[in-house]
Amino acid sequence: xxxxxxxxxxxxxxxxxxxxxxxxxxxxxxxxxxxxxxxxxxxxxxxxxxxxxxxxxxxxxxxxxxxxxxxxxxxxxxxxxxxxxxxxxxxxxxxxxxxxxxxxxxxxxxxxxxxxxxxxxxxxxxxxxxxxxxxxxxxxxxxxxxxxxxxxxxxxxxxxxxxxxxxxxxxxxxxxxxxxxxxxxxxxxxxxxxxxxxxxxxxxxxxxxxxxxxxxxxxxxxxxxxxxxxxxxxxxxxxxxxxxxxxxxxxxxxxxxxxxxxxxxxxxxxxxxxxxxxxxxxxxxxxxxxxxxxxxxxxxxxxxxxxxxxxxxxxxxxxxxxxxxxxxxxxxxxxxxxxxxxxxxxxxxxxxxxxxxxxxxxxxxxxxxxxxxxxxxxxxxxxxxxxxxxxxxxxxxxxxxxxxxxxxxxxxxxxxxxxxxxxxxxxxxxxxxxxxxxxxxxxxxxxxxxxxxxxxxxxxxxxxxxxxxxxxxxxxxxxx
Amino acid sequence: xxxxxxxxxxxxxxxxxxxxxxxxxxxxxxxxxxxxxxxxxxxxxxxxxxxxxxxxxxxxxxxxxxxxxxxxxxxxxxxxxxxxxxxxxxxxxxxxxxxxxxxxxxxxxxxx
Numbered sequence: 001x002x003x004x005x006x007x008x009x010x011x012x013x014x015x016x017x018x019x020x021x022x023x024x025x026x027x028x029x030x031x032x033x034x035x036x037x038x039x040x041x042x043x044x045x046x047x048x049x050x051x052x053x054x055x056x057x058x059x060x061x062x063x064x065x066x067x068x069x070x071x072x073x074x075x076x077x078x079x080x081x082x083x084x085x086x087x088x089x090x091x092x093x094x095x096x097x098x099x100x101x102x103x104x105x106x107x108x109x110x111x112x113x114x115x116x117x118x119x120x121x122x123x124x125x126x127x128x129x130x131x132x133x134x135x136x137x138x139x140x141x142x143x144x145x146x147x148x149x150x151x152x153x154x155x156x157x158x159x160x161x162x163x164x165x166x167x168x169x170x171x172x173x174x175x176x177x178x179x180x181x182x183x184x185x186x187x188x189x190x191x192x193x194x195x196x197x198x199x200x201x202x203x204x205x206x207x208x209x210x211x212x213x214x215x216x217x218x219x220x221x222x223x224x225x226x227x228x229x230x231x232x233x234x235x236x237x238x239x240x241x242x243x244x245x246x247x248x249x250x251x252x253x254x255x256x257x258x259x260x261x262x263x264x265x266x267x268x269x270x271x272x273x274x275x276x277x278x279x280x281x282x283x284x285x286x287x288x289x290x291x292x293x294x295x296x297x298x299x300x301x302x303x304x305x306x307x308x309x310x311x312x313x314x315x316x317x318x319x320x321x322x323x324x325x326x327x328x329x330x331x332x333x334x335x336x337x338x339x340x341x342x343x344x345x346x347x348x349x350x351x352x353x354x355x356x357x358x359x360x361x362x363x364x365x366x367x368x369x370x371x372x373x374x375x376x377x378x379x380x381x382x383x384x385x386x387x388x389x390x391x392x393x394x395x396x397x398x399x400x401x402x403x404x405x406x407x408x409x410x411x412x413x414x415x416x417x418x419x420x421x422x423x424x425x426x427x428x429x430x431x432x433x434x435x436x437x438x439x440x441x442x443x444x445x446x447x448x449x450x451x452x453x454x455x456x457x458x459x460x461x462x463x464x465x466x467x468x469x470x471x472x473x474x475x476x477x478x479x480x
Numbered sequence: 481x482x483x484x485x486x487x488x489x490x491x492x493x494x495x496x497x498x499x500x501x502x503x504x505x506x507x508x509x510x511x512x513x514x515x516x517x518x519x520x521x522x523x524x525x526x527x528x529x530x531x532x533x534x535x536x537x538x539x540x541x542x543x544x545x546x547x548x549x550x551x552x553x554x555x556x557x558x559x560x561x562x563x564x565x566x567x568x569x570x571x572x573x574x575x576x577x578x579x580x581x582x583x584x585x586x587x588x589x590x591x592x
Contacts, residue, residue: 231531233524288525298526339528352527 037124040131046262047136053253054143058150059083061246066154068239069351071232073444074158075454081165085150088166089173093142094118100178102128102141105188110179127187129260140257148206149173154351155214156221159441162449164434168427172213176419180412181205196387197408198372198380198401200269201258203313203365204412211358212416214349220424221434223348225441237297244301248277251308255315268376269315273308276327280307283331302356306334309360314368317380322371326364334360362409369405370394481576481589482550486541487569488561493539499560503552509542519567538569544576544592
């Protein structure tokens, strides 16, 4: 948009001065600008597909991953939180979220209200992506805004009021996510444009922010009743694995889609993502096998998610071999973090959002500062017209980028802690307490918050499994 | 009249049911239950949190029989349900005061 306006202005000035040559030049530059901002059908197809893939990560991906991890009395509560998040943030995003995050810059911290209600966000390409309609970029970013607060629900799982969850999520999306997205990805943002920190698909914006806020929520809400004394095993591991697999698939939209075009960079990000995820799944599995004697399904699934998280900020800047290392380290690191939480017992981050997203995201953001390479993505660095001051420490031997990454991580911690505390405080006052009553917590969120049960066909508590006394149908008719 | 109650290993259910049908038992009530005896439970591991599961799944059979059938039924279950390893289960025999067939109103032995 910006470039085209400039061309129009140039054309106007030239015609006024009646210089034929200048007019021709102006027309030529106008034609050039039109060409550069032409919607590309291939890129648009990929970005719309990626948007749908990222939507799939929240519902059903994350919904099933989290739903399976809780006890059966809370599964609907968790499914509901992910699903409703899609609806809630979709509306927040088109009304004011997109404008706050990506609208014209104000003080490098926040977008303005100029694009409220998507005013001026049309079907022509924008300054953010030259070959796809502005609305395609907007809806793609919408899916990121949805999944980020949905990730936090794992921390306060099984004990937060639904009304408190709704208000907290809306406030958090507005006061934490939107400014952070602006600072990292918005034009003129503090971390991306000014500092030159790199975050390809949301290591700081999505994972460190949700992981840190998860810690705040877990501490402020307190532990679940019976935490540490009652067993709270996952109630449906097939849900968990299905959810993790959907996350893995959807994440290609998340990372490869962040190239904002169907091109070589998208391919590179796709390969890096898959490599890191596979490495992390194996490293967590083997770490657990060595440490605790058994390779678990939950370990393999959690490892994959940890790898996806860690490679997210790096995916568009690193080659496949650094991606493998990033993933392998992420699996072991996050495994250790989750175990440490259990051993220490200081806080009840129910579904390990801190251990996986906070720790994995921080590692990924720092690892970007180690292995980011201009060979993979020349446009990201100063030499290629980008904002990053140097390549990664282990590629170039220069500390510049790594320092920026450290600053970005720390600033994200601060923003997430302060912002989450504020959102929780407001929510607590407005809704009248964040937690459900003890009776409601004992009964479960499904019944107490939604008046529904997940498994109505299962008569008793133990009769949900097995085809007891079943036999092949033809044998039945022979005996009758 | 007696009630024979048997707690057996779930995978033995078919074998026991076939053997009981073969000696003329007309009806069985089956439930899935959990419990423990001498057989040890198992541990489960979720992201480093280890749980000991003491209660093991078993199947409970309830069969109402006439006095003269009791020995036969008990012996049949014992034979069919046996693996020789810990956890094969137990058989209980209890007295029954009355039986009513709801559809016809029959009482006692006729109702079995």
